Amino acid sequence: MNKIRIGIVGYGNVGKGVETAIRQNADTELIAVFTRRNPESIVTKTPGVKVVDIKDAAKFKNDIDVMILCGGSATDLPKQGSEFAAMFNIIDSFDTHAKIPEYFENVNNAAAASNKTAVISVGWDPGLFSMMRMLSSAILPEGNDYTFWGKGVSQGHSDAVRRVSGVKNAIQYTVPIDGAVESVRNGKNPELSIRQKHLRECFVVAEEGADRAKIEADIKSMPNYFADYETVVHFVSEEELKSNHSKMPHGGFVFRSGKTGIDTVNNHIIEFSIKLDSNPEFTANVLVAYARAAARLNSEGSYGAKTVLDVPLSYLSTKSHADLIKGFL
Amino acid sequence: MNKIRIGIVGYGNVGKGVETAIRQNADTELIAVFTRRNPESIVTKTPGVKVVDIKDAAKFKNDIDVMILCGGSATDLPKQGSEFAAMFNIIDSFDTHAKIPEYFENVNNAAAASNKTAVISVGWDPGLFSMMRMLSSAILPEGNDYTFWGKGVSQGHSDAVRRVSGVKNAIQYTVPIDGAVESVRNGKNPELSIRQKHLRECFVVAEEGADRAKIEADIKSMPNYFADYETVVHFVSEEELKSNHSKMPHGGFVFRSGKTGIDTVNNHIIEFSIKLDSNPEFTANVLVAYARAAARLNSEGSYGAKTVLDVPLSYLSTKSHADLIKGFL
Numbered sequence: 001m002n003k004i005r006i007g008i009v010g011y012g013n014v015g016k017g018v019e020t021a022i023r024q025n026a027d028t029e030l031i032a033v034f035t036r037r038n039p040e041s042i043v044t045k046t047p048g049v050k051v052v053d054i055k056d057a058a059k060f061k062n063d064i065d066v067m068i069l070c071g072g073s074a075t076d077l078p079k080q081g082s083e084f085a086a087m088f089n090i091i092d093s094f095d096t097h098a099k100i101p102e103y104f105e106n107v108n109n110a111a112a113a114s115n116k117t118a119v120i121s122v123g124w125d126p127g128l129f130s131m132m133r134m135l136s137s138a139i140l141p142e143g144n145d146y147t148f149w150g151k152g153v154s155q156g157h158s159d160a161v162r163r164v165s166g167v168k169n170a171i172q173y174t175v176p177i178d179g180a181v182e183s184v185r186n187g188k189n190p191e192l193s194i195r196q197k198h199l200r201e202c203f204v205v206a207e208e209g210a211d212r213a214k215i216e217a218d219i220k221s222m223p224n225y226f227a228d229y230e231t232v233v234h235f236v237s238e239e240e241l242k243s244n245h246s247k248m249p250h251g252g253f254v255f256r257s258g259k260t261g262i263d264t265v266n267n268h269i270i271e272f273s274i275k276l277d278s279n280p281e282f283t284a285n286v287l288v289a290y291a292r293a294a295a296r297l298n299s300e301g302s303y304g305a306k307t308v309l310d311v312p313l314s315y316l317s318t319k320s321h322a323d324l325i326k327g328f329l
Numbered sequence: 330m331n332k333i334r335i336g337i338v339g340y341g342n343v344g345k346g347v348e349t350a351i352r353q354n355a356d357t358e359l360i361a362v363f364t365r366r367n368p369e370s371i372v373t374k375t376p377g378v379k380v381v382d383i384k385d386a387a388k389f390k391n392d393i394d395v396m397i398l399c400g401g402s403a404t405d406l407p408k409q410g411s412e413f414a415a416m417f418n419i420i421d422s423f424d425t426h427a428k429i430p431e432y433f434e435n436v437n438n439a440a441a442a443s444n445k446t447a448v449i450s451v452g453w454d455p456g457l458f459s460m461m462r463m464l465s466s467a468i469l470p471e472g473n474d475y476t477f478w479g480k481g482v483s484q485g486h487s488d489a490v491r492r493v494s495g496v497k498n499a500i501q502y503t504v505p506i507d508g509a510v511e512s513v514r515n516g517k518n519p520e521l522s523i524r525q526k527h528l529r530e531c532f533v534v535a536e537e538g539a540d541r542a543k544i545e546a547d548i549k550s551m552p553n554y555f556a557d558y559e560t561v562v563h564f565v566s567e568e569e570l571k572s573n574h575s576k577m578p579h580g581g582f583v584f585r586s587g588k589t590g591i592d593t594v595n596n597h598i599i600e601f602s603i604k605l606d607s608n609p610e611f612t613a614n615v616l617v618a619y620a621r622a623a624a625r626l627n628s629e630g631s632y633g634a635k636t637v638l639d640v641p642l643s644y645l646s647t648k649s650h651a652d653l654i655k656g657f658l
Contacts, residue, residue, distance in 0.1 A: 017589070017590075020589060020590055020591050021589065024470045024471055024589070025470060045591060097658065100654055100655075100658050101651065101654050101655055104654055121658055126658045128464075128468075128599075130657045130658045131642055133657045134642055134643070134645075134646060134653060134656075134657040135457075135642050135645065137646075137657075138618045138621075138642075138645035138646045139457075139611075139614050139615050139618050139645075140614060141353045141354060142353055185604075187604075260346070260349060260350065260353070260607065260610040260611065260613075260614055261346075261349055261607060261610050262349050262374060265606075266605075266606035266607040266610055267606050268603065268604070268605045268606060268607075268610075268611050269602075269603065269604040269605075270457075270601075270602075270603050271600075271601070271602045271603070271604075272599075272600070272601050273598075273599075273600045274597065274598065274599050274600070275514075275516075275597070275598040275600075276595075276597045276598075277594075277595035277596050277597060278589065278590060278595040278597075281589040281590050281595055281597075282468075282589065282597050284589075285468050285469060285470075285589055286468050289467045289468050292467075307653075307654060307658055308642075308658075309641065309642045309643040309653055309654075309657065309658070310641050310643055310650075311641060312638065312639050312640060312641050313460055313463055313464050313467075313637075313638045314463070314638040314639055316463075316464065316467035316468075317463060317466075317467045321639075322430065324463060324636075324638055325429055325430050325433055325636060325638075326429075326430055327463075328459045328462045328463040328466075328638065329426065329429050329450055329455045329459045329636055329637075329638070
């Protein structure tokens with residue numbers, strides 16, 4: 001059996017995670033990493049893998065079955081998505097929720113025109129969490145959805161804290177509020193405000209001589225990012241930040257709480273949760289499973305853009321249909 | 330838009346649950362209930378629904394889009410599955426895990442020969458739990474699976490207790506052991522024996538003058554059912570059994586605990602759980618969502634037997650593709 005030949009576009013945390021994920025999936029192999037940086041500045045962990053200037057990607061059209069786009073959603077993917085889908089089967093983790101419909105349309109046009117298959121917005125949210133929200137609301141049409149994120153590092157919020165005057169470095173954790181999670185889990189169907197669902201915890205390294213009270217006030221009053229939340233600010237040393245807060249854990253919960261029965265008196269809770277030591281590595285593992293699906297969909301003539309909602313779960317597995325039935329049903 | 334016309338075969342707890350589930354799904358309508366009992370002895374909760382002798386089902390070939398088989402896996406479905414799949418699109422909840430491959434084969438042959446679509450073994454285990462086991466092991470190829478059932482009533486074990494001499498009535502709950510669940514949730518990847526995962530709790534009404542110590546010993550030593558477990562026996566009155574133990578709650582947990590990274594040092598936990606006030610009603614709601622999928626698969630010419638692993642999630646929803654992207658991704 002031929003291995004699925006994979007290319008990585010963008011060698012950041014997720015790109016590196018895809019590289020290690022490929023080692024766990026014996027039916028896949030890494031062919032090349034594509035980068036905007038100087039290729040000679042990058043040393044991969046996989047012997048024999050080419051590092052190529054992203055401008056030369058087109059030359060690999062016949063050598064790569066699926067290109068995994070590991071760039072960011074703000075500026076990289078809006079450009080790369082349709083560009084690469086015109087040349088390759090692609091997987092990406094485009095996660096700007098509000099712009100997914102437009103992104104889907106663009107990638108779909110490019111992929112369909114060149115008989116390629118693109119699975120977009122793959123990861124855990126959007127991704128696994130989307131699947132759980134959709135599945136559970138189809139099963140329990142009368143009910144409420146709840147999504148909680150964390151405990152985990154939010155890059156956007158960490159960046160926002162770092163922009164505050166007097167802040168040298170910072171990490172922000174999004175923390176789901178236990179009481180709210182428990183209330184949902186116990187079928188109370190609460191109405192929860194933004195403030196009641198998550199709190200924001202910041203670990204801040206202040207510049208020498210900076211006014212800590214002002215930093216704290218500036219963070220807590222920042223609109224959109226913090227003003228609507230309970231925010232806790234801890235001042236720590238640079239060493240403490242490095243030794244205790246340099247990992248990238250994350251996680252979250254998706255709940256559906258719904259009722260059934262002739263008088264809808266019976267309550268049911270569906271709960272899905274993840275607890276991740278490394279957000280980028282887990283995301284990368286999801287991407288590689290969907291790369292397998294993209295290769296298979298394309299070989300069956302199923303072209304254009306897809307989402308996680310469109311792909312049968314069996315396409316993510318290396319196992320035969322008979323083994324899936326025996327092993328999992 | 331035409332509604333999906335549904336027939337129910339077998340009007341027990343699950344059949345009644347399907348009837349109420351149909352009320353929650355505006356794109357479905359109940360046409361008839363098919364029974365082996367005297368049709369006149371059955372009063373449905375839905376006005377205008379026919380109650381028909383199961384022998385006359387063939388007459389409804391043109392009136393029903395999907396037949397939902399609500400009989401048992403021991404004797405009903407092995408016979409009904411292929412018989413009905415030769416005439417109708419069907420959904421069933423065949424749950425004898427070891428016999429699913431053979432059952433799939435038989436139903437597939439019948440359905441494929443008559444251009445019908447059958448989704449078999451739908452429910453929560455097999456069903457949702459199967460999906461979670463497969464999905465999470467595709468994402469985390471290096472890891473361990475854990476399934477816990479309960480707290481919930483096991484009919485098979487309740488029946489076994491009722492057969493013990495001196496027992497008038499009884500209910501058995503399967504209870505996952507908290508410490509074991511917590512250990513898995515915390516990424517300890519424990520090896521768990523049967524006894525360490527679940528305990529069995531029995532509520533027993535003894536016949537007057539019966540030897541309670543002997544009943545308890547007989548239950549606890551019963552091979553296959555109880556001997557391998559920690560078993561707790563409570564003696565209660567008939568009234569207490571009726572008022573406190575006549576509901577049919579159930580639930581359970583599926584975990585995948587897996588590692589990623591260059592030295593596989595990062596651990597990830599995927600957890601899926603359900604907590605159900607009514608096992609048959611929840612199962613029925615899953616069946617109805619898959620009835621929608623079966624109707625659509627059939628209209629697209631996708632014939633034969635399928636499992637939950639073969640059906641894209643989007644097929645379970647009434648929403649358009651654009652609305653699914655907007656609402657769930």
